[in-house]
Amino acid sequence: MQTLESLGYTVFFEENLSSLEDFIFQRQYSQILILVDRNTNDHCLPVLQAAMPSITDYDIIEIDPGEENKNIDFCIGVWKTMLDFGADRKALMINLGGGVVTDMGGFAASTFKRGIDFIQIPTTLLSQVDASVGGKTGIDLDNVKNIIGTFTQPQAVFISAKFLATLDERQIRSGFAEVIKHGLIQDRNFYEKCKDVELDTIETSMIKRSVEIKNDVILKDPTEQGLRKILNFGHTIGHAIEGYSLSNDRNPLLHGEAIAIGMICEGFLSYKLNGLSEVELEDLTTLFLARYSPYTYTSDQYDGFIEIMKNDKKNEDNKIGFALLKEIGNAEYNIYVDKNDIVEALDYYLSKTK
Amino acid sequence: MQTLESLGYTVFFEENLSSLEDFIFQRQYSQILILVDRNTNDHCLPVLQAAMPSITDYDIIEIDPGEENKNIDFCIGVWKTMLDFGADRKALMINLGGGVVTDMGGFAASTFKRGIDFIQIPTTLLSQVDASVGGKTGIDLDNVKNIIGTFTQPQAVFISAKFLATLDERQIRSGFAEVIKHGLIQDRNFYEKCKDVELDTIETSMIKRSVEIKNDVILKDPTEQGLRKILNFGHTIGHAIEGYSLSNDRNPLLHGEAIAIGMICEGFLSYKLNGLSEVELEDLTTLFLARYSPYTYTSDQYDGFIEIMKNDKKNEDNKIGFALLKEIGNAEYNIYVDKNDIVEALDYYLSKTK
Known part of the structure; x- marks a missing residue:
């Protein structure tokens, strides 16, 4: 057992x-x-x-x-x-x-x-x-x-x-974004393994390792006072896009699909503001774009996205807080980001999907 | 302080x-x-x-x-x-x-x-x-x-x-029912003091003693696993009448007014099922009837009352649980009561207000 x-x-x-x-x-x-x-x-x-x-x-x-x-x-x-x-x-x-x-x-x-x-x-x-x-x-x-x-x-x-x-394949793909996230924030080897996984043959051992990574973080910080915020990597921008899609798209994004976009954007922020190397940014961008279809938005929507981010639970004192990568397998939290950088990150995703 | x-x-x-x-x-x-x-x-x-x-x-x-x-x-x-x-x-x-x-x-x-x-x-x-x-x-x-x-x-x-x-006098009167309740369930002397209180001159010391009684019970049982249920004296029938009144009366009963009725009914159940003496039942009935105006209901409403009681949080396994007095100043909990006895208690209140 x-x-x-x-x-x-x-x-x-x-x-x-x-x-x-x-x-x-x-x-x-x-x-x-x-x-x-x-x-x-x-x-x-x-x-x-x-x-x-x-x-x-x-x-x-x-x-x-x-x-x-x-x-x-x-x-x-x-x-x-x-x-x-x-x-x-x-x-x-x-x-x-x-x-x-x-x-x-x-x-x-x-x-x-x-x-x-x-x-x-x-x-x-x-x-x-x-x-x-x-x-x-x-x-x-x-x-x-x-x-x-x-x-x-x-x-x-x-x-x-x-x-x-x-489940249909789209749902498994959506969930797999969180599996990849656990690798990105805590375990580089596990992230590498994720690259080769066929979605129709996910093994219990892979699910268990993914839960284990999350559980280790949670046991150290049950009420999200600090460390646990690293689990939000990809979620600040991802949630905003997900919320927007839910109320505007006939066939809205699934959670993991939105988080995959969020991880590309927040990967960019990690590169620009938190020391993630360009090679690693390219690596994760390539992985997500290979697995997840491109999504389209325009800069007209940015203010709406940012409004939703401001209401995100992770924020304090009306600044927008992010969890960002230092390198693949290592994340940090409570990094407060300007609106301009968020706009640049949203632009980065669009530039990669054109 | x-x-x-x-x-x-x-x-x-x-x-x-x-x-x-x-x-x-x-x-x-x-x-x-x-x-x-x-x-x-x-x-x-x-x-x-x-x-x-x-x-x-x-x-x-x-x-x-x-x-x-x-x-x-x-x-x-x-x-x-x-x-x-x-x-x-x-x-x-x-x-x-x-x-x-x-x-x-x-x-x-x-x-x-x-x-x-x-x-x-x-x-x-x-x-x-x-x-x-x-x-x-x-x-x-x-x-x-x-x-x-x-x-x-x-x-x-x-x-x-x-x-x-x-506050207007009616609201203070309503709140005072809970003050009396604290005497009834835990402190006979305090109950006796309540008899002489003028509602326009309630002192902080009286409020503090009332909170203290409740607090002592709560500290012993924070999540209502046992002892704390004695605080529900009067509330099982009282809540049902209050709920009914809220949805049916143009000028509905206030909480304490309903609980006063509940305490008379549950005082009767305490007398019939739990050893409260007839003298003490009379004593508390007299006190509440002197302070609270009579309320009218008919036996047609009993099924509705009992339906609400069944949904009360205090119930388990679909039986109706009560906190009842053993004597004034001493209450017990988890006493499961038949529908027939509840009907008799509701009748008792009516007979006293005719």
Whole structure:
């Protein structure tokens, strides 16, 4: 059995979720709620059911899939359904899905009756490597991502590579951006390995190493006072582009696709302001452009992007803070950047995709 | 200076909030937001301003007064205003008002950007004696009270009897029900003292003793695993009647008015099921009926009341749990009560008010 210890709970890496049933039985919950979206209801719930054959009494809460639904309206719907099912404080919520389900389900559980237990079963590569450790729950408000949320740890996380077979290639590609990020900020060898990975054969060991990198950072800084901010590499600009795309594009960018753009832009900032070599900037730019399709924006949109960045949680005193690379495998945080440099970074991405 | 130590923070009893300004300066906040309602904006904000003459740069967020507004819609409005003001993680929120402001402001602060600091300055007797310690934040949903919330401690609480002069007599009467409750559950002498109090001359020492009783209970059980449930005496039936009244009466019951009814009903349950003597039941019934006007309901409403009770946070495994008195000054918790007995208790109140 492969496990990692996080902040007071265990992350289980198990194809068949084989420890799950015992884990639940030992805790004597009054009731079990399973939060799914339409996709995980169809494709992942059977795996969960097979893993806990003796547990047949549970209620299903289904939400619509898609990042645009990770908002307060859907969250109110989840709370009301929990009320309708008569959930009490000893109920357990199992969040079975991608980041929308695990982030919103975690927030709903952490605030329902001032907090009930929840277990995260992330089913996308993105949520497995990104949302599975750290205790961040959250929803979006007015296109500002994760602006409402809590730091609340789950009781356990279960990660099965089996679920990846239910995803289309675009979703795996999106999640893989966070895998590459973990290499960029902490582990140059792991970054190099990422270059050769075929997206249809991602192994559990690669997922585990990615989670391990994130977990090591989190254990050193549970509430994002300092070090943990390096995990935001690519996310300041990436979130802004993602938020813009969500409200303007018919087929919006996925999280990882936006973060890949963000990492190219913030790679440029790392080169210009933080000592990243030109060779390394070229290296990561080439890697991302080879894996992710180009996205188009114009300089008219820059003010809108920067407005969203100002509302990003990482900022303090109205300056825009970034995590930037020193070199590949080594990141630093709390680097405050001028608007002009951000504009130059956004221009850099465009120049590379023309 | 009179203070109490609660869960990692201090409750200051100060007419002129004289420690407040230094307290804020020492913590170097990036920004100050003050949450008020229309009434506290007019009547209490000047006291706050006078207490921190050197702090002139702050933003005001105003909400509509009234328990019916302690809901998710207003909370979304508060979050959005915080966003508009560009609040970052090092911002401080000062909640200046009654329970609606302190409960909702505490919830908004504890979930904005996954949690910013907040100071509670309760301005009603009810919020001073009830909401000032314990770290409960919350809002109502679908008329179920405080169903969404967190356990989050403020940085400090400031209590000034000065604010009571801004209240009408009905509000003070409402808050006084919680003062009496603290005597009933923990301190018979204090309960006896409550009998003679004139509502227009409540002294700080009385408020402090009331908070102290609650604080002692909370320090022993911060997350309501056990003992703390005794604070819910009167609240299981009281909340149900309050919720009903909020959605049906043109001039709905105030919290304490509903809790007074709840304490008569649950006093009856204490007598019938938990050893409270008939003499003591009579004693508390007489006290509450002398101080609080009779309220009318009919047996048609009982099912609705019981439905709300089932959603109350105190319940587990779908049974309805109560805190009941053993004698005046001594309460017990986790007493599960049948529907028939609840009906009898509701009948008891009606029989006494006819």
